Amino acid sequence: MTRILHRAAHSRMPVAVGGSGIELFDAEGKAYIDASGGAAVSCLGHAHPAVISALHEQLDRLAYAHTGFFTSEVAEALADLLVEDAPAGLSHVYLVSGGSEAVEAALKMARQYFVEKGEPQRRHIIARRQSYHGNTLGALAAGGNEWRRAQFKPLLIETHHIDPCYAYRLQETGESDEAYAARAAQQLEDKILELGADQVIAFVAETVVGATAGAVPPVADYLKRIRAICDRYGVLLILDEVMCGMGRTGTLHACEQDGVAPDLMTIAKGLGGGYQPLGAVLLSQKIFDAFANGSGFFQHGHTYMGHPMAAAAGLAVQQTIRRENLLANVVAMGTELETRLTERLGNHHHVGDVRGRGLFRGVELVADRTSKHPFDPKLKLNARIKKEAMARGLMVYPMGGTIDGRLGDHVLLAPPFIVDRSDISRIVERLGDAIDAAIASLPIEKH
Numbered sequence: 001m002t003r004i005l006h007r008a009a010h011s012r013m014p015v016a017v018g019g020s021g022i023e024l025f026d027a028e029g030k031a032y033i034d035a036s037g038g039a040a041v042s043c044l045g046h047a048h049p050a051v052i053s054a055l056h057e058q059l060d061r062l063a064y065a066h067t068g069f070f071t072s073e074v075a076e077a078l079a080d081l082l083v084e085d086a087p088a089g090l091s092h093v094y095l096v097s098g099g100s101e102a103v104e105a106a107l108k109m110a111r112q113y114f115v116e117k118g119e120p121q122r123r124h125i126i127a128r129r130q131s132y133h134g135n136t137l138g139a140l141a142a143g144g145n146e147w148r149r150a151q152f153k154p155l156l157i158e159t160h161h162i163d164p165c166y167a168y169r170l171q172e173t174g175e176s177d178e179a180y181a182a183r184a185a186q187q188l189e190d191k192i193l194e195l196g197a198d199q200v201i202a203f204v205a206e207t208v209v210g211a212t213a214g215a216v217p218p219v220a221d222y223l224k225r226i227r228a229i230c231d232r233y234g235v236l237l238i239l240d241e242v243m244c245g246m247g248r249t250g251t252l253h254a255c256e257q258d259g260v261a262p263d264l265m266t267i268a269k270g271l272g273g274g275y276q277p278l279g280a281v282l283l284s285q286k287i288f289d290a291f292a293n294g295s296g297f298f299q300h301g302h303t304y305m306g307h308p309m310a311a312a313a314g315l316a317v318q319q320t321i322r323r324e325n326l327l328a329n330v331v332a333m334g335t336e337l338e339t340r341l342t343e344r345l346g347n348h349h350h351v352g353d354v355r356g357r358g359l360f361r362g363v364e365l366v367a368d369r370t371s372k373h374p375f376d377p378k379l380k381l382n383a384r385i386k387k388e389a390m391a392r393g394l395m396v397y398p399m400g401g402t403i404d405g406r407l408g409d410h411v412l413l414a415p416p417f418i419v420d421r422s423d424i425s426r427i428v429e430r431l432g433d434a435i436d437a438a439i440a441s442l443p444i445e446k447h
Helices: 049-061 073-084 099-116 137-142 146-155 177-195 222-233 254-258 285-292 308-323 326-345 381-391 421-440
Strands: 016-020 023-026 031-034 090-096 124-128 160-162 200-206 236-240 264-267 279-284 351-357 360-365 397-400 409-413
Touching: 031 421, 049 308, 073 090, 073 279, 073 308, 090 099, 090 285, 099 137, 099 200, 099 236, 099 264, 099 279, 099 285, 124 137, 124 177, 137 146, 160 177, 177 200, 177 222, 200 222, 222 236, 222 254, 279 285, 308 326, 326 351, 326 360, 326 421, 360 381, 360 421, 381 397, 381 409, 381 421, 409 421
Parallel strands: 124 160, 124 200, 200 236, 236 264
Antiparallel strands: 016 023, 023 031, 090 279, 264 279, 351 360, 360 409, 397 409
16 A cells, blocks of 8 residues: 555556666566656656766765855856856846746746836736646646646636647638737737736746647747737746756757747756756846845745755756757657657547657647547546556656647657657557557547
8 A cells, every 4th residue: 555645546556666768667577668758857868877977976075055055066067057058148047946946936036026126016927828837826827727727726826818829729721820920929918908018027938838738839930929029018028948948849948949038937857857856947137137236135945946966967967968969869859750750640530730849749639630629538538548558668648638628638748868760669659559549449439
């Protein structure tokens, strides 16, 4: 009997006992290809010797020192490296233990920035439906994942949401990418004006939407339009790259491909690669200056922020990605993954869309390709796919509620950056078989 409250109270989880490269092993000796990196975390796979060595070295030197008393050499080194490669204008780093903490801190930074500037009336946060920004109350309030939000709504701060840039579902027939991008971005300006141009703190968005909708990238110049609207009204742009960032899409930061730099950026997951709990906020010089020239501090903090062991993991992971030129492999294998998914599933009767960037890909399932009508959520197709994939030794990240929090199913893929062509072939073959088996298991009259 387990004494752990697992994610599902009645689940019987396999026991992970080891890992090597792109595989994890359970206590029964079965191997699983980690084709989702857990939750887009394990960018270097498992048991990478360079990271393990760095952690041993740091543990021998210093395991922990509270940031109320000390900084550490390794935390300073990680911050230097992150700023060196950051989008233009991002000048400082705030180290935390994960993505939810990073988003929570970014929201508070944004609010305090305006207080320091003498604009305390700004109080509104705008985000997008079908987004996910974390499970702490502030991050959950900003997010647009209705299933996660529903039972906690009475506890959530007031936030405002516009439509996502979701071409497969929301772009009109015959509408060009440019026209759709303009229409989708215009919703932000409309919402700012509705709330009051001097009342809005920030707009929060995942550069490429992750788990909630399944690797949905922005279309055309959507993000440039968003950046311009934020600038027009003095609203801060917070880009959430917790899942899609740190090389996952083929560039270190996903927004590089859109030619946009935010005022605040949240990162985690691939930052430490799962070797330690680690997240960060990258903030612009103007935000740092507002704190430095105002109250002199950011009114926030966590016991384990800047943890030396976590910083050592992040530094080793990021140095390894650079040393092994893994972003080039993400681009090459991302193209291979797209090609193989299209070959296997592009004409599948129940696959409506294959999308994403780099090694961050989503497959959306539909009951009917022509109408794009989703499967009945009562069938729990996403859970069936996960079960069939695990039976075949494959870890993927299926979810339901893709369209509106209730309807729709998709599978997210985020394999480690070290994959090769044979790995991609095995991943797609097993995924295709799992999808076919899951659909075959549905009651005939219901699909």
